[in-house]
Amino acid sequence: MAYKSLYSACGMMPQEDGFTTPALPSLCKEAVNSASSFLGHASLHPCFAEEEEEEDRAASALRIHSQAEKRRRERINARLSTLRRMIPEANKMDKASLLGKVIEQVKDLKRKAVDISKGFTIPSETNEVTVESKGGCEITTYIEASICCDDRPDLLADLIQAFQGLRVTAVRADMISLGGRVRNVFILCKKDSQQGGVCMTSLEDSIKEVLARIASSDVVSGKRQRLMQSQYSNISF
Amino acid sequence: MAYKSLYSACGMMPQEDGFTTPALPSLCKEAVNSASSFLGHASLHPCFAEEEEEEDRAASALRIHSQAEKRRRERINARLSTLRRMIPEANKMDKASLLGKVIEQVKDLKRKAVDISKGFTIPSETNEVTVESKGGCEITTYIEASICCDDRPDLLADLIQAFQGLRVTAVRADMISLGGRVRNVFILCKKDSQQGGVCMTSLEDSIKEVLARIASSDVVSGKRQRLMQSQYSNISF
DNA sequence: CATCACACGTGACTC
DNA sequence: TGAGTCACGTGTGAT
Numbered sequence: 070m071a072y073k074s075l076y077s078a079c080g081m082m083p084q085e086d087g088f089t090t091p092a093l094p095s096l097c098k099e100a101v102n103s104a105s106s107f108l109g110h111a112s113l114h115p116c117f118a119e120e121e122e123e124e125d126r127a128a129s130a131l132r133i134h135s136q137a138e139k140r141r142r143e144r145i146n147a148r149l150s151t152l153r154r155m156i157p158e159a160n161k162m163d164k165a166s167l168l169g170k171v172i173e174q175v176k177d178l179k180r181k182a183v184d185i186s187k188g189f190t191i192p193s194e195t196n197e198v199t200v201e202s203k204g205g206c207e208i209t210t211y212i213e214a215s216i217c218c219d220d221r222p223d224l225l226a227d228l229i230q231a232f233q234g235l236r237v238t239a240v241r242a243d244m245i246s247l248g249g250r251v252r253n254v255f256i257l258c259k260k261d262s263q264q265g266g267v268c269m270t271s272l273e274d275s276i277k278e279v280l281a282r283i284a285s286s287d288v289v290s291g292k293r294q295r296l297m298q299s300q301y302s303n304i305s306f
Numbered sequence: 307m308a309y310k311s312l313y314s315a316c317g318m319m320p321q322e323d324g325f326t327t328p329a330l331p332s333l334c335k336e337a338v339n340s341a342s343s344f345l346g347h348a349s350l351h352p353c354f355a356e357e358e359e360e361e362d363r364a365a366s367a368l369r370i371h372s373q374a375e376k377r378r379r380e381r382i383n384a385r386l387s388t389l390r391r392m393i394p395e396a397n398k399m400d401k402a403s404l405l406g407k408v409i410e411q412v413k414d415l416k417r418k419a420v421d422i423s424k425g426f427t428i429p430s431e432t433n434e435v436t437v438e439s440k441g442g443c444e445i446t447t448y449i450e451a452s453i454c455c456d457d458r459p460d461l462l463a464d465l466i467q468a469f470q471g472l473r474v475t476a477v478r479a480d481m482i483s484l485g486g487r488v489r490n491v492f493i494l495c496k497k498d499s500q501q502g503g504v505c506m507t508s509l510e511d512s513i514k515e516v517l518a519r520i521a522s523s524d525v526v527s528g529k530r531q532r533l534m535q536s537q538y539s540n541i542s543f
Numbered sequence: 544c545a546t547c548a549c550a551c552g553t554g555a556c557t558c
Numbered sequence: 559t560g561a562g563t564c565a566c567g568t569g570t571g572a573t
Binding site for chain 1: 378385388402406412466476478480482484
Binding site: 552 | 559560561562563564565566567568569570571572573
């Protein structure tokens with residue numbers, strides 16, 4: 070009975086959904102016609118006569134099935150084209166390549182978001198100093214230096230003075246203060262382009278040493294009351 | 307001739323790829339057998355005899371075609387699976403719903419990234435000062451103040467001093483310096499909890515005035531050479 | 544029972 | 559022409 074499936078409901082072909090579909094004329098109607106005429110030609114067997122009444126039901130079931138499947142395809146393809154609209158220059162790409170680009174995008178956005186919000190972590194209770202060399206471009210290299218310590222009015226001035234003394238300049242700085250504690254993250258690079266003058270690791274060590282000294286010099290009393298005074302701290306991904 | 311497509315190469319069914327496929331047995335072989343036997347029954351037409359030799363080629367063409375199509379499906383589904391792995395709790399979702407979630411994720415990440423990097427826009431050529439009251443929580447209100455001007459060594463010190471004079475404190479600060487220009491964004495709140503002491507709009511006006519004065523006081527010569535010294539500036543979405 | 548979602552094979556089209 | 563992509567209809571299992 071499998072050839073019965075050739076009696077599909079190709080009678081209606083909506084096909085007026087032109088968003089990305091190349092509007093195939095779907096020549097299966099001819100196929101059905103030729104096959105049915107051939108079978109009609111071979112309908113000399115009387116054993117096929119009593120199946121006429123259930124063919125209608127089967128045919129209508131197949132028709133609504135194919136319509137549902139078409140709707141499903143349209144749903145998926147609609148999502149796919151809005152996704153294609155969101156990805157730069159993905160207008161003429163395979164579905165697979167498009168999805169690959171989407172994966173890349175999501176990974177990239179997540180990584181960027183984490184990178185950006187790295188310096189936004191809430192200041193911790195313990196003093197912390199990290200110095201880390203970042204890649205940078207081929208001309209200059211960058212150093213990411215972070216310090217987490219008690220806040221005080223002249224902390225920033227001390228840091229600036231320290232950077233000037235080390236002949237590095239901050240091209241990027243993030244500071245978040247919360248209840249007496251502060252966390253600063255700087256992206257530093259060498260001041261004048263005296264590349265290769267001093268060893269990179271020794272410069273990092275110097276920065277680390279200076280920052281540690283600044284962090285531990287709490288002039289004011291150690292602990293102040295901690296109050297959640299900033300809504301800008303809970304950036305979660 | 308469309309029924310010729312029933313002679314497909316269902317003889318080999320690899321089907322050993324089980325990652326997500328429920329391993330359908332693909333009963334089209336029965337369909338082919340029944341159909342072919344039926345056609346064999348009706349092969350009383352001698353005009354079908356000379357087509358035997360080209361049926362092999364057509365069959366093999368169909369086989370490699372279906373194999374290629376299977377590979378294509380596998381590629382798409384592999385991307386879909388990795389995408390499903392990246393979206394939280396999308397393990398049991400339709401393809402369409404999964405793609406919807408992906409769209410949502412991408413939009414959300416882009417929006418968050420833009421929100422975060424709002425203060426991180428590259429310093430512009432013209433001086434700009436904006437002061438804007440942000441919502442904050444019910445206890446304190448925040449003021450977002452940004453200044454874009456020429457960079458100079460004591461700019462930060464001037465700003466800090468100005469904020470101290472206005473009795474506001476920065477709970478959050480972003481600074482980006484690019485080629486002699488700098489853009490600073492501060493989230494300010496009143497220093498000691500003297501709420502309602504001064505009118506909010508007059509405080510904003512004072513901040514704006516002070517920042518404008520600081521921005522326009524270029525002690526050094528106006529234009530320095532602009533060099534692209536930071537990779538952290540071109541955050542594009 | 545119907546409905547839904549999936550994989551499959553196939554015809555049409557493009558490069 | 560041959561490899562690759564797409565939409566389509568269909569069979570099938572799950573809910």
